[in-house]
Amino acid sequence: MATTYAALLRGINVGGSRKVPMADLRTLMTGLGHDGVRTYLQSGQAVFTATHGDEESLAAELASAIEKQFGFAVDVIVRDHAYLKAVVEACPFPAAELEAKQLHATYFSAPVDAERFAGIDQEAFLPEEFRLGDRVLYLYAPNGLGRSKLAEMLARPRFTKGLIGTTRNWNTVVKLVEMTDD
Numbered sequence: 001m002a003t004t005y006a007a008l009l010r011g012i013n014v015g016g017s018r019k020v021p022m023a024d025l026r027t028l029m030t031g032l033g034h035d036g037v038r039t040y041l042q043s044g045q046a047v048f049t050a051t052h053g054d055e056e057s058l059a060a061e062l063a064s065a066i067e068k069q070f071g072f073a074v075d076v077i078v079r080d081h082a083y084l085k086a087v088v089e090a091c092p093f094p095a096a097e098l099e100a101k102q103l104h105a106t107y108f109s110a111p112v113d114a115e116r117f118a119g120i121d122q123e124a125f126l127p128e129e130f131r132l133g134d135r136v137l138y139l140y141a142p143n144g145l146g147r148s149k150l151a152e153m154l155a156r157p158r159f160t161k162g163l164i165g166t167t168r169n170w171n172t173v174v175k176l177v178e179m180t181d182d
Helices: 022-031 055-070 081-089 149-154 170-180
Strands: 003-009 035-040 045-050 076-080 103-108 129-133 136-140 165-169
Touching: 003 055, 003 081, 003 165, 003 170, 022 035, 022 045, 022 055, 035 170, 045 170, 055 076, 076 081, 076 103, 081 170, 103 170, 129 149, 136 149, 165 170
Parallel strands: none
Antiparallel strands: 003 045, 003 076, 035 045, 103 136, 103 165, 129 136
């Protein structure tokens, strides 16, 4: 049985480096045996169906193929439609009332617990806030990610050690749910 997934590639096509043309990515993924490969924007989202593997093995396979073809390592997270939909449904912030630039989801490669972020004084960053979910961190940044002091703090290695994390704005989060809906 085929399952529809989204592949989230971290840190490609930003700042003029680590270029992965979306047409080449689609060709690469089709060559790996995936069907219905589509990309969204230039910032590293691809939707596909697969009849083999699981999220972790599919991510490892794609990361390996990208490194072989493009000559640099790219962190990849793969999640299925049910997970992506659950992330949207579990959002602790009023997504419908916010601009997409104000709400972000950082997808993690593994579960994260509150203990990891216990050293952050959330009160010091208000009105910015974050909440944890299932392998995801929701970030409310009313002035956008680029101006967020909390996002800067959350990205520090002491909070992300041992994890792959990649952040998407809420428009992209919602679009990936739509694109993976069979």
